[in-house]
Amino acid sequence: MSTPCDTPASRRTRANGDGTVYQRKDSRWEAAGYVLAPGNTRKRIRVYGSSRTEALAKLTEKIAVSNRGVPTVTAQDSLATYLVYWLENVAIHHLRETTHTRYTAVVEHYLIPGLGKKKLAKLTAKDVRTWLNDLRTVCQCCARGIDAGRDPHAQVSRRPRCCAIDQCCRRRLSPLTLAYIHSVLKSALEHAVREEEIPRNVARNVRTGTPRPRRFNPLTADEARQFLAAAEGHRHAALFELALRTGLRKGELLGLYWEDLDLDSGTASIRRTLQRTTSRGLATLPTKTISSERRIALPASCVASLRAHRARQAQEKEEASTRWQASGHVFTRPDGHPIEPATLTRHFNALLREARLRPIRFHDLRHSTATLLLEQGVELVVIKELLGHAHIGVTATIYTHVRLRLQRQAIDLLGNALGNLDQSDDRDDPPLCAAPVR
Structure with missing residues (x-):
């Protein structure tokens, strides 16, 4: 009579529902068992490994996932x-x-x-x-x-x-x-x-080729000044000025809370974004990327406009009385509710028409900020931190045309300097010679 120890590993009895494990003729180990399939049905799947332990571990993992109610899809499915x-069980969590x-x-x-x-x-x-x-x-x-x-x-x-x-x-x-x-x-x-x-x-x-980058229409310096002048007195003047002077995204602006602002030190912490979603409606979400969560410095003019905006919001709260919805947002409707992104876009387009400026997207204010900073000689790494880009390569790629224009200006300046050297009247200096190489 044989004992359990004498039974070959490939023939050992497993508990009901645990599946079977055996060694194939090609020396690989195969494990098979029943799991939950799409459509609330059950099907038999097979997994492979170089050892019995590896094959069994793979099968056990799939059975455990199936027991949690997650269907298993194999390569033989469509x-x-x-x-x-993938959409319902994987992508939705990431x-x-x-x-x-x-x-x-x-x-x-x-x-x-x-x-x-x-x-x-x-x-x-x-x-x-x-x-x-x-x-x-x-x-x-x-x-x-x-x-x-x-x-x-x-x-x-x-x-x-x-x-x-x-x-x-x-x-x-x-x-x-x-x-x-x-x-x-x-x-x-x-x-x-x-x-x-x-x-x-x-x-x-499969290579699809590199598509051309999306074109954008940033405001020139004159247009930016014209935009700020038209925004004076507007109910969302502080929002429009903050967007142009800091380059914050629309969702980041609408997702600001007063607790995120330190007007005494002139800083703002970008921690969240406000967006319209399918399931939750208007919802506060995390920032676009980890790098988007950042702390930025506020211009003095923005600090002053935000103080005035807070005083006006307190007056609106008093007038609304019991109708006021205390959401804590910096930019709200007259009743305290957060502002819909689409509503802000309508206000922005109306302001452009009032200022007699060409039509642009609200996101082009962000591009205008970066373009104007680059033209003023601000380093690319500073702009990357201000905009919250994940990598400096993103900033460099988007604003390639601006950097090329600055390179042209630099080359022209060098050409003028070299031209002035050629016209120099100082003939007493010794001729230049090559230094010895050590």
Whole structure:
């Protein structure tokens, strides 16, 4: 009669539900068991390892995740199934809510319709390249039927167009959008590689090219002075001045609390941002990146305008009485509620029209700050810290055109200096000679 110690390792009995582990003919170890699958079903999966312990550990981990109610997706499932699993169980825990919303839109509108039927294990770089080439050439109105469901008797702006009336508008995706779609696919497949479902990320083998940077229209020095003059007396004058003089993002401005400001020392701590989200509505979120959480110095004019703004807000609180909503924000509506980002944009556009300035985006105030500072000779590293960029390369890339213009000015100054040397009347100095090299 054999004892448990005499039983081979590959034949040892495991508890019910723990799966099976055995050694294959190629010397690898294989573990198999049942886990939760998408659609609230159960399926048998197989994992492999170089030893019995490694294979068993992988299977135990997947069973533990399955017991927590998280479905398991394997390489034999379709890419659509994996993308849904990745969005609902992985990306949602690592991305900001606004970023997750954009990723979801990309998956639903482009990735699943184009590549969703492909099996994750059989997806190739050629499949990805062919799909991206189709996106470059196919009209998105026709492909997604954007205009097909519109009422032909509606207003002119909502009447069917493009494929709905057999007149293709040839609406193509921009290179930046294509690069963003490609990056979402790479992120999803990278997680599949980390989970050892696929051996490599085939999307990384496809090159989409470097898209041209998005153009922006910063204000000139004269336009900036004109903008500040028009903002005087406006209810949000302190906000507009702070945006232009410090380069804070719209969400960072609206997310400021009075506790974040130290007007005596003239500093502001940027800790949060205010954004409109799908699930929570108007919500306070962490800053865009870790580097975005920073402390900046406030100009003296901004300190004075913020003091005046605080006095005006106290008066509004007194007038609102019981209707006042104590949110603690620096910039609020007359009843104390935080300001909607879209509402601020409308106020900003109205101010531009009043000042008779060309139309720009609110974010271009941030670009105006950096451009004007660069033109004044401020070092790039100082601007990087002020704007809260993660890397100085981001600052250098965005404002390349400004740096080139400054280089041209520097070269011209050097040329003038060398020209003056040629016209010098001092002939008593000895000729220049090369110093000996030691």
